[in-house]
Amino acid sequence: MEHVDVAEIRTGCRVAAVRRTRDAFGLELAGGGRLSARAVVAASGTFGQPHRPALPGLAEFTGQVLRAAEYRSPVPFAGRRVVVVGAGNSAVQIAVELAATARVTLATRAPVKFAAQRLLGRDLHLWTTRTGLDAAGDPRHREGIATGVRGLVFVGLEWQRGLSSNSLCGVGRDADRVARRLAAGLARR
Incomplete structure (x- = not known):
């Protein structure tokens, strides 16, 4: 376990369950162990477990196979x-x-x-951000802030705030916004 300023960083942990109590969240870790927190940031994104289907003949294939992320x-x-x-x-x-x-x-x-990656010589994500087209909602959250559970926020969701929300081009912008709103909410409690 490592501490950075006030953040506790644990690696190799898998959260098995999150439950809301009156004033906090209780997290159960796979393999035992519990944590308690006033807020939870669900930042698992959609690229943590890239899927490569079982393709017939893949074991015998002598060419190169890459995932998009590679x-x-x-x-x-x-x-x-x-x-x-x-x-x-x-x-x-x-x-x-x-x-x-x-x-x-x-x-x-x-x-x-x-959607072409580059439009008029500029990255697509720049245009969608500048034109306001990079905005979308989801019934369970609004721009990454859970609508029914105080203290729960999301980062890296597909279309969290727009096209680039679950990509490296856009997740930082969303994370900054969510972190500021979460910090302000915690300061009010």
């Missing part, structure tokens, strides 16, 4: 045959980028919905 550049794939699987925005953006230097097939189950 992709960095089209350079190593120049002149090669590449199949990008999936119709999510990351998969489509990667396929478009690869197509400039490789022979690319995009394999999907559904029609492609695509």
Whole structure:
């Protein structure tokens, strides 16, 4: 266990359950142990456990298999045959980028919905933030603040406040906002 200023950091812990008591939250840790806190930030995001389906023949495949999070550049794939699987925005953006230097097939189950990563020479997330299009709600929270449980906030949710909320481009902005609102709420108690 390590302490940074007033934060206690525990690694290798898995939270099995969170229960709201009158004045705090009780957290039960897998393998035993309990914690108590006035607030909980659920920051697990959606990329902590990337899913790679069991594909027939994958064990015998001699080529390279990457998740979107592992992709960095089209350079190593120049002149090669590449199949990008999936119709999510990351998969489509990667396929478009690869197509400039490789022979690319995009394999999907559904029609492609695509938002170009760069518009007018600027990153998409800049435009969505500046134009106000980067705002969306969710019935269980409002901009990361739980609507029914005082002291519970979220960071890294898909469309928490907008398109980039669960990406590295946008999660910091959301985390800053949620942290400020949570701190203000705790100071009032």
